[in-house]
Amino acid sequence: MNPRASIWLKTVYARTWVRTKSIYGEPLWVAVNVGFPFFTSLALSLLYSSAGLKSGIGFAFLGGVMVSFWGNVLWSMASQFNWDKQQGLFELYITSPAPISAILIGMSLGGILGTAPSAITLAIVGWILFAPPANPLWPLVAVTFALTLASLYAMGMALSSLYLVYGREADSVNEALHEPVSFLSGVYFPASLAFPAVLQAIALVIPLAVGMDALQRTLFSLNSTGVADLTLVYRDILLLAIMGITLLFAASKALKILEEKGRRAGTIAVRLR
Amino acid sequence: MSYVRSLVASIRVGWSRDFGWTNPILGFSLKTIAPIASTMTALTILYIGFKNGASIASAQFPFLLGYIVIGATLYAHISAYSWVPTLAIAEGKWTFVFPQVYVSTRSSPPYLAGRCLASFFSSTVTSMASLVVAVVISLYLFGVAIPLVITPLSLFLFGIALVVNIFASMGLGFLLGAYAIFASKFEWALPTYVSGLLMVFSEALFPVTSLPHPFSDIGNVLPFTEFIRASRAVLLQGSVGSYVYYLGMSFIGGIMLLVLGLLAFKYAERRARRLGVLDRKVV
Numbered sequence: 001m002n003p004r005a006s007i008w009l010k011t012v013y014a015r016t017w018v019r020t021k022s023i024y025g026e027p028l029w030v031a032v033n034v035g036f037p038f039f040t041s042l043a044l045s046l047l048y049s050s051a052g053l054k055s056g057i058g059f060a061f062l063g064g065v066m067v068s069f070w071g072n073v074l075w076s077m078a079s080q081f082n083w084d085k086q087q088g089l090f091e092l093y094i095t096s097p098a099p100i101s102a103i104l105i106g107m108s109l110g111g112i113l114g115t116a117p118s119a120i121t122l123a124i125v126g127w128i129l130f131a132p133p134a135n136p137l138w139p140l141v142a143v144t145f146a147l148t149l150a151s152l153y154a155m156g157m158a159l160s161s162l163y164l165v166y167g168r169e170a171d172s173v174n175e176a177l178h179e180p181v182s183f184l185s186g187v188y189f190p191a192s193l194a195f196p197a198v199l200q201a202i203a204l205v206i207p208l209a210v211g212m213d214a215l216q217r218t219l220f221s222l223n224s225t226g227v228a229d230l231t232l233v234y235r236d237i238l239l240l241a242i243m244g245i246t247l248l249f250a251a252s253k254a255l256k257i258l259e260e261k262g263r264r265a266g267t268i269a270v271r272l273r
Numbered sequence: 274m275s276y277v278r279s280l281v282a283s284i285r286v287g288w289s290r291d292f293g294w295t296n297p298i299l300g301f302s303l304k305t306i307a308p309i310a311s312t313m314t315a316l317t318i319l320y321i322g323f324k325n326g327a328s329i330a331s332a333q334f335p336f337l338l339g340y341i342v343i344g345a346t347l348y349a350h351i352s353a354y355s356w357v358p359t360l361a362i363a364e365g366k367w368t369f370v371f372p373q374v375y376v377s378t379r380s381s382p383p384y385l386a387g388r389c390l391a392s393f394f395s396s397t398v399t400s401m402a403s404l405v406v407a408v409v410i411s412l413y414l415f416g417v418a419i420p421l422v423i424t425p426l427s428l429f430l431f432g433i434a435l436v437v438n439i440f441a442s443m444g445l446g447f448l449l450g451a452y453a454i455f456a457s458k459f460e461w462a463l464p465t466y467v468s469g470l471l472m473v474f475s476e477a478l479f480p481v482t483s484l485p486h487p488f489s490d491i492g493n494v495l496p497f498t499e500f501i502r503a504s505r506a507v508l509l510q511g512s513v514g515s516y517v518y519y520l521g522m523s524f525i526g527g528i529m530l531l532v533l534g535l536l537a538f539k540y541a542e543r544r545a546r547r548l549g550v551l552d553r554k555v556v
Contacts, residue, residue, distance in 0.1 A: 026458075033462070175304075
């Protein structure tokens with residue numbers, strides 16, 4: 001095998017392994033990670049119930065599942081290099097022959113594998129507690145879910161290169177992004193039932209919004225006939241694929257530019273700014 | 274007197290930590306966006322329920338929007354500052370600030386109380402801003418004016434309620450802080466658990482009576498529930514009698530929680546000093 005490809009794959013494997021091990025080596029993390037999305041989903045399910053729309057409970061728990069991944073993208077992808085920089089790990093990355101892109105891909109795969117247990121636990125608990133009505137088209141659900149995660153984590157990679165430039169701002173920006181993006185994406189409710197067309201169109205630039213729309217349509221058949229509008233689902237799938245590729249390309253480019261700039265200015269490993 | 278000086282200095286440290294990295298307007302704006310979004314999420318779900326469900330009458334809808342806008346905003350306010358002692362300890366261990374605080378005797382409670390108060394002041398501003406913005410957005414998005422009772426008296430009474438709730442939130446903060454002294458892994462997650470529990474049990478989004486027993490009884494006696502009820506009584510119903518009753522309950526519960534929190538924190542700090550784990554970062 002080409003030595004560069006070999007190093008790249010080994011780096012991906014190593015970074016994935018570390019991240020996965022950090023979760024599976026301490027099973028209590030699953031219980032810890034499931035806490036906030038569970039209580040939020042529970043509270044919003046009870047709100048759906050008290051508003052006389054028990055059929056909406058599925059949206060609340062699907063939202064909880066996807067918020068687990070969205071939180072992971074923000075806090076464990078976007079901010080990770082910034083934290084690594086604070087702890088002196090980033091210097092090791094840039095002085096080693098390991099490609100940064102491989103480290104990011106490994107972080108993403110590890111993040112998905114590490115978040116999966118808490119997301120699955122949440123889905124199972126939601127199902128046991130409320131048994132929300134669903135009419136899933138499983139093959140489309142699987143494709144949509146995979147593409148949503150791919151484009152979300154690609155966005156995380158793009159953000160991580162951007163956050164590398166920032167110092168303490170990164171945490172505040174993360175805190176400011178988490179809820180508004182969840183709201184605009186209609187994570188806990190179908191945006192098509194609540195937002196005007198203009199707002200829905202604006203939200204289509206967010207991978208999470210497109211993914212949520214497709215997941216809600218394929219899992220709960222979002223219309224009065226009880227059959228999902230497949231044209232819109234295919235539109236969403238196409239958009240997600242385009243976003244995933246574009247963001248991956250943008251992340252790689254941005255990282256190269258910022259790494260080069262940081263090396264020249266001598267600021268790449270500066271911890272506090 | 275030294276307590277007051279420590280408290281004031283800690284408030285300044287808290288503000289410096291929260292806003293020192295940028296200008297105050299940007300800092301406040303970034304902190305306001307999240308509560309607006311979470312409040313709007315709850316309001317949107319109610320709107321979808323109103324449009325597609327059968328249990329909300331048209332006349333009832335504006336009142337319910339008001340019920341949720343107050344509950345969701347105040348829940349975010351409570352969450353924002355009750356976890357600050359945990360943050361101050363956990364973050365302080367990593368940045369070596371906390372070891373410098375506890376080396377002097379009896380200095381950590383005023384430090385944590387000061388950090389909590391700093392966060393209370395900034396969270397009050399952001400929560401009120403998010404309440405106003407959520408009311409305006411509801412008007413444009415749902416076409417409904419939320420019938421809030423805004424008079425000098427109601428605002429004054431609401432201001433008192435905010436101050437009274439400090440006891441309960443600070444008490445909860447000290448309780449969490451007692452755990453954070455010993456923890457070196459899960460302390461970051463604990464406040465999110467408590468925050469999630471509060472969302473369910475503090476009547477932020479729905480009456481606690483809709484929870485099964487004994488959960489409804491637990492929610493019913495929490496000082497946070499009484500605080501949110503008192504705020505709704507004065508801002509939504511204009512009922513001063515109910516306000517006084519709920520605020521009295523919130524005050525009594527808050528004092529009890531604060532005493533419990535301080536005792537737990539004192540015990541934890543003494544034990545941690547004895548065991549030599551006050552600055553332990555990793556297990």
